[in-house]
Amino acid sequence: MCVTCGCSDGAEPTLTNLATGETTSLADPTAEHTHTLPNGQTLTHRHGPPDNASHAHNHDHGHDHGHDHDHNHPHSPNDPPHSHPDSQLPTPDSRLPHSLHTLELNVLAKNDLIAAQNRGWFEGRDVLALNLVSSPGAGKTTLLTQTLNDLKDRLSFAVIEGDQATLHDAERIRATGCGVVQVNTGTGCHLEAEMVRRGVQTLQPPAHSVLMIENVGNLVCPALFDLGERAKVAILSVTEGDDKPLKYPHMFRASQIMLLNKIDLLPYVSFDVDRCIAYARQVNPDIQVFPLSATSGEGLDHWYAWLLDQVNTLK
Amino acid sequence: MHELSITQTIIDTVIEAAQGASVRRITLEIGELSAILPDSIQFCFDACIPNTPLAGAELDIKTIPGRGRCRTCGHEMPLDMPYGICDQCDSLAIDIVAGQGLVILSMETVPCA
Ligand SMILES: [Zn+2]
Numbered sequence: 001m002c003v004t005c006g007c008s009d010g011a012e013p014t015l016t017n018l019a020t021g022e023t024t025s026l027a028d029p030t031a032e033h034t035h036t037l038p039n040g041q042t043l044t045h046r047h048g049p050p051d052n053a054s055h056a057h058n059h060d061h062g063h064d065h066g067h068d069h070d071h072n073h074p075h076s077p078n079d080p081p082h083s084h085p086d087s088q089l090p091t092p093d094s095r096l097p098h099s100l101h102t103l104e105l106n107v108l109a110k111n112d113l114i115a116a117q118n119r120g121w122f123e124g125r126d127v128l129a130l131n132l133v134s135s136p137g138a139g140k141t142t143l144l145t146q147t148l149n150d151l152k153d154r155l156s157f158a159v160i161e162g163d164q165a166t167l168h169d170a171e172r173i174r175a176t177g178c179g180v181v182q183v184n185t186g187t188g189c190h191l192e193a194e195m196v197r198r199g200v201q202t203l204q205p206p207a208h209s210v211l212m213i214e215n216v217g218n219l220v221c222p223a224l225f226d227l228g229e230r231a232k233v234a235i236l237s238v239t240e241g242d243d244k245p246l247k248y249p250h251m252f253r254a255s256q257i258m259l260l261n262k263i264d265l266l267p268y269v270s271f272d273v274d275r276c277i278a279y280a281r282q283v284n285p286d287i288q289v290f291p292l293s294a295t296s297g298e299g300l301d302h303w304y305a306w307l308l309d310q311v312n313t314l315k
Numbered sequence: 316m317h318e319l320s321i322t323q324t325i326i327d328t329v330i331e332a333a334q335g336a337s338v339r340r341i342t343l344e345i346g347e348l349s350a351i352l353p354d355s356i357q358f359c360f361d362a363c364i365p366n367t368p369l370a371g372a373e374l375d376i377k378t379i380p381g382r383g384r385c386r387t388c389g390h391e392m393p394l395d396m397p398y399g400i401c402d403q404c405d406s407l408a409i410d411i412v413a414g415q416g417l418v419i420l421s422m423e424t425v426p427c428a
Contacts, residue, residue: 098339098425103332107324107417189317221317224350249397250350283398285407 012186013195016167017202018174026183026198111225114193118228121200122211126314128307129211131191131227133251134235135244136217139261141169143235143294144212148176151304155311158205160213162191169214179203190221193228210311219248230310231256238262238269242276249283257288259303264293318352321417322359329422330368336424338372346414348381348397381414 013026106112122129134140148157159180161170170182181202183195196213205211213229215222223232234255236244239262245252252258258280260273277289290306292299329341345353353376360374381394387406392399399409 098423100421100423101332102421103328103419104421105328105332105419107321107328107419110324188320220350224317253397282407 013188014184014186015195015198015202016170016182016184018167018170018180018182026195108224111193114197115226115228118193118197118200120228122228122230125205125207127205127207127209127211128311128314129213129227129229131213131215131222131229131232132235133215133219133222133232133255134217134237135219135240138217138235138237138240139294140214140217140235141172143259143261143292144214145172145176146294146297146300147212147304147307148173148178150300151307152176152178154308156206156209158203158209158211160191160196160199160203160211162195162214162216164188164216179205185216189216189218190225191215191227192225196227208311208315210307219244219251223248223250223254234258235261236276238266238271238273240271242272243279245276245280245283252280252287253284255284255287257290257306260289260291262293262295263291263298264296318355319359319363321351322356322363325356325419326360326363326367326369328419329372333368333422333424335368338369338422338424340373340375340423341369342375342377342420342422344377344379344416344418344420346379346381346416348394348411348414349417350397351417353378377420379414379416382412383409384412386410 014023015026016023118129121127132140132144144159148159151157157178159170159173159178161173161180161182162185163169163182164185164187166184167182170180173180181199183191183199185191185195191213199213200211203211213227219234232251232255234252234257236258238260241247245258260276263273266273273291280287280289288306290299290302292303294300325341325343329338343356345351345356357374357376364370364372381397382391383394383399384391385401385404385406386408388401388404390401390403391412392402392409394409394411394414397411397415398407400407401409
């Protein structure tokens with residue numbers, strides 16, 4: 001991800017509008033774009049293969065180097081312990097004109113800024129945005145399509161589907177009649193705020209609607225990237241380990257609710273619901289838990305009540 | 316693996332900030348509760364910098380230990396996981412006050428002119 005513009009390098013993410021079938025790249029590697037640096041200077045750069053020539057180089061390279069600019073030496077595990085001199089120490093290197101620049105830049109700040117802008121957009125329109133996170137196979141898409149079908153007469157929904165490669169899940173969502181765009185993250189393992197921003201531009205969710213953002217199936221990376229959502233909803237199925245909240249504490253700590261899915265399978269699997277909930281509360285004492293089954297319908301009413309209550313608090 | 320996209324962000328940020336100067340060292344601060352692995356960042360960094368303006372640069376990673384503050388009694392304590400139990404009042408309501416960050420602290424450059 002380019003910290004200045006938020007687009008992802010290498011991962012080649014795309015956005016597909018299921019209404020038109022149109023796919024656009026979210027990171028055109030040849031597109032030049034301009035940034036304004038904190039010091040006011042503007043720079044133009046592009047992504048893609050590393051290329052020194054694409055970076056502004058305003059000084060004259062014709063000067064004569066009386067020294068070698070390469071101060072590095074290879075490291076190997078067999079090297080004896082040694083230290084690298086600080087710039088203040090009198091070393092041969094320190095005779096060269098070099099300097100220490102304090103940056104103190106938060107690496108995720110650009111994502112967080114776009115997330116804050118998304119959040120403002122949602123709040124201004126009373127849109128309830130939820131970030132659905134889970135492992136692969138937890139039943140997220142089935143639960144989502146069931147929710148859309150059961151509540152579509154009472155709530156207006158729009159969906160941003162995140163997936164590494166296919167359109168399968170988005171097609172299942174479209175079959176419910178709900179507006180949906182698919183973000184394919186390529187090699188990326190999570191959605192970033194910029195992808196949601198672009199998805200929202202395409203979808204244009206109406207005021208007072210619910211925007212479901214189905215994240216890539218992965219319990220680690222999506223925990224780090226704020227998308228501007230009101231809440232993260234973690235979906236855990238009883239076919240997984242009941243200690244998952246302890247194994248992936250960042251995600252369960254970041255989530256406001258946990259949907260414990262596939263409880264119709266409890267007679268056939270070894271999964272201790274009470275122990276799982278206790279682990280989840282150890283990581284996040286405030287987490288709300290709704291045991292349910294998207295296929296049998298058991299427990300869905302509690303999740304729907306929570307959803308309707310969240311929508312009502314917006315108005 | 317989020318470390319690759321994060322490392323690419325670090326590299327892009329430093330290249331922008333260096334404005335054409337050659338960079339020989341970058342100092343990074345990674346919180347121990349950040350879910351970002353210093354070894355993975357180092358691995359990705361070494362793999363990504365050849366043929367960029369940062370080729371040959373060294374990466375110094377400083378790790379910041381986790382700290383929590385009890386929401387119930389205000390006690391502060393070290394944390395080695397992003398959750399914990401207050402050792403004064405047994406509360407589970409612990410706010411993380413340090414160790415979640417990922418910051419590019421500084422870079423050392425050698426100007427070409
Ligand atoms: Zn306490």
